[in-house]
Structure formats: C-alpha cells, structure tokens
Amino acid sequence: MEVRRAKTAGFCFGVSLALEKLDAEVEKHDAKIATLGPIIHNPQVLERYEKQNVRCLKNAEEADANERVVIRAHGIPRETETTLTKACKDVVDATCPKVKRAQLGIHSMISKGCFLLLYGEKDHPEVRGLMSYAGDRAFLFNSLEELKNFPLSADIDYCLAAQTTQDREEFARIDEYLQTQLAERLQVLNTICNATRERQQEAIAIAQEVDAMVVVGGYNSGNTRRLADVSRAQGCLTFHVEKSEELSASDFKGMKVVGLTAGASTPRSVIDATEEFLTKL
Template identity: 50%
Template sequence: MKLLRAETAGFCMGVDLALKKLAALIVPPKGPQRTGQATALLTFGPIIHNPQVLAEYAAKGVGVVNDPADIPAGATVVIRAHGIPEPVRREIASRGARIVDATCPKVKKAQTLISAQATQSKVLLLFGEADHPEVKGLLSYATAGAHVFDSMEELERMDLGEGPTYFLAAQTTQDEMEFMRIRDFLKKRFGPGLTVLSTICNATMNRQQEAMDLAAAVDFMVVVGGRESGNTRRLAQVARTAGTPCVHVETADELSPDMVAGKRIIGLTAGASTPKKIIDSVQQALEAF
C-alpha cells in the first residue's frame, strides 16, 4: 500500500491565528500582572470545529458560552473563528466583558463586503449552510434582506422577485466550482450587472483542488476532521464527487484494517481545523495496516 498525504492538510491561517490568540490569554504574560485582569476566560461558541482541540482547551479552564446572558461581568470573551452576528457582539459588550476578536480575517472581510453592499439597499443571495455560525454572522450584515441556499437545486426553487437588486456571496468554506455554477445561473437571470463577491477563501479553494487531484490519483481517500466542520465535510464530498471511495474520520480510532483492505494507493487529507498531531496519528495507523 502507498500513502499520499495532501500538503495543505491541517490548520489554515484563520484557525492558527484564533488558537494563538486564545493560547496567549491562557499563559500569563511575563512581568507584573495588570490590575483588574479578568478571572473568567470564555469563547463565544466553539472557537473552531474540532472536538479534540476543544477538549484540550476545556482542560485548561477555557469555558464556552452560547448566550450573552451567561457571561459574568469582567470575563474575557474570545469571539470564535467563524465570527458572530453583530447584535450579539454588542450584547456581549453590554455585559461589561473584555472582547478579544478571533474572527478569521477572511470571514471578517466577507462581513465588510456584505455590509458595503447592504448599505446600497441590495439584497444578499448567500450560498451557505443556514445553521452554520459563520453564515448567521454574515447574515447580520445584510441589513437590506437576504436569502440563504446550500445548493443550486434549492436556489432554483426560490421565488425571487424582480424588484430587489441582488448581490451574491458565499460562506468562506463553500465549494468553489458549485459557486461558479451558481454565479453563471444568476447572471443569466439578473444580467451581467449582478454584483458577485469573492468570499471563498484561498485556503479552502487550495484544499479542495488538492483533494480533487489526490482523489484522481488514488483508489481510496481518508479525510480527517471534526464532523461539525463544514470545510472538512466538503473535502469528503469533493473526493466522492470525483468517484473515489472516501471515509471521514475524526481520529485514528475510527479506522480499521477492513476499510483499506485491498487498496493500492490511499490519499490522506484533513480539514482546516484539524491539528497536525491527529493527522500524523491517522497516517501512522494507515501505515501500520
């Protein structure tokens, strides 16, 4: 058996930055402590979508809250990498909390671009998962209205009136190929003047392209990452769309020799919130098989 590991597997820039910001708050700074330093360290929602990483930070005393009402006065609250709705941010501030913004810069850029279009009274057409925290945050900036869809089929079923002026954007971890198909469909409907925002991040596109290339060169794919991670699920989807059998696992414990029995070449990739040590352990397990 031969194993091919994707070069892009593992943490993206946004995840790495978010975790570094959180880690810096756990380790006391050198020198005199500042007076009035917050005693509670919380993240608003899971800082990233990886249960193993979250468990590690929980063991270090980092709490997770999902409702501003649960934030004690004086707490330090780290905004998750996916971002949060703007009204929620204001409510957290009103609780007297210290806010540390760990929103991914790519998500922050998408928020800014959407806000700029909304101020022109344009209605957002957003390609994304309605229940995803990033999408909920992006929608809060679409003050003139928005429609969310997660597939071309769902978009085609929507009753979009001709009155509003629309603009198109995507969740930063969406499928680039599908987004271009949606873009072309909407330009035919609303004309070439439709504003299209480039909000899918380069890290996502690079990972998806490498997964596609890898899937074409192997006879089985293993994708590693949290099951709540949208970008990880889409890597598995990309491999399956290419016609390559694929399994999505969170840890090496989920693998078995039967999964790879008879496979000649196995491809290994991982989502943007998967730690290197977990990818390494999966690789070691596969090589042991």
C-alpha cells in the first residue's frame, strides 16, 4: 500500500528543544532529575524517561532539595516557578521560546496598564502560565461569543493575546471585533505558533487524497486529537492510534493509498514503525 506521510509529522521545535534539554540533564549524572508534569504527552517517551529515573512531579511542592527540575515546553505560572526555585536544587527552564515570548509580552503589556483578553482553553497548562503574568487583570475566553458577553470598560486599554496553539482565523475574527469596540485602546500580541497550523493544513491536504488517514500520537495530546478531527472533517476515514500495534491489516482491506501524520509530541521512531506497518500491507 502507498503511504503518504506528512512532512510536518512529529515533534515541533519547542518539544524537540525541551527534550534536548532534559536529555542533556540526564546525561550529566550529577543530580536527581525531575520534570514538573509530563515533559510531553506521549506514553512511549515518558516510559523511557521513567527507566532513566526521571521523576515526574505532580506539583512544585513535591520537589526535592537534591533535585534539578525541568520546566516543560508549555511553561508554568510565575508563582509555581517561585515555589520550585525554593524547593529544588536547580530549575532548568525548557519553556518553548515562543511561549516564553508570549509570557513576557503579556507581562510587559500589563506593566503598561493594559487589561489582558486571552483567547485560550481554560485549565490548559500553557494558559495557566500565561494568565499568571497578568495577575487579576485578565479575562480568559474560548470563543468570540464568550468574549462578546464580557463587559468592556470605556476607559482602560486592553491587550489581546492567544494560547500559542489556537486557531488563527478565529483569532483574526476576534481582533476584528475588538477593533470595532476599542479602536486605538487595543494592543494585539501575535502569539499564535505556526507549527500547529502547518500540521493541520498538511493533514487536510493529504486527507482529501487518500482512502484513509492514520494519526499517531498520545490520546491526551490535544494537537494530535485536533489533527484527527480535521482529517475526519474532510470525510476521510481516520484512525487515531498511539502506536502501530493498535492497527490491524483488516482495517485497510481494498485500500490503495493511506495518509500518515502525527502530533507535535510523537517521536520519529513511532511514526517510522507505523509507516513500516502500513507499507507492508
């Protein structure tokens, strides 16, 4: 069977960088290593680190004084960073540079007196981090409709920003709406990352040309689930799996071409194994 593999499948720049930092810490062998929360949403990678004695902390208070703690790509809230710095031996900041830039951009706008309007998912770790840079001067919303119900004040300046993985088109609609309401009282931070969009666009293009699509990645990885959703939205039969062993030859009976993509936290070895399985059919 022919396999059309997406060029963008797999780790994004921020995830690669975070894993490189963690690997470098593990290789030093001079302290116990932990991560605050799972370093990425991929069970195979997490299992490997567990075997290398990397502890996954549930919260900053769990950190040990002998431990070096790695902050994952999503970033963490400011107050958590303060707790962590006091609790552990050393903090290694593996926050994705794009997330860091969003955090600092928000911080700078708040210091100038702006009120933050953040387009993002409630309870997402990155969003919790971003919100912490605004203190209580922030409103979090997940859709234009939700924002429209928020009473905007007539005499303060606002700053619009988004979680890095949000939809760019919806962000543009939100910006347009706010321009009509606030005009020069609105500052816009362009914080959306292209990695998600590029993956989704390629998945859509491939889904339109194949008999079925395979999306590989953690079930709890939001960006992987969204890739499966955009593929299904094209009317394409889509399988979301964490590893090739979950697929069965009978699923692809009579098919000639199948698409393959993967979330931003899926290791190359898992994508390669899936491609090999499909090619052999």
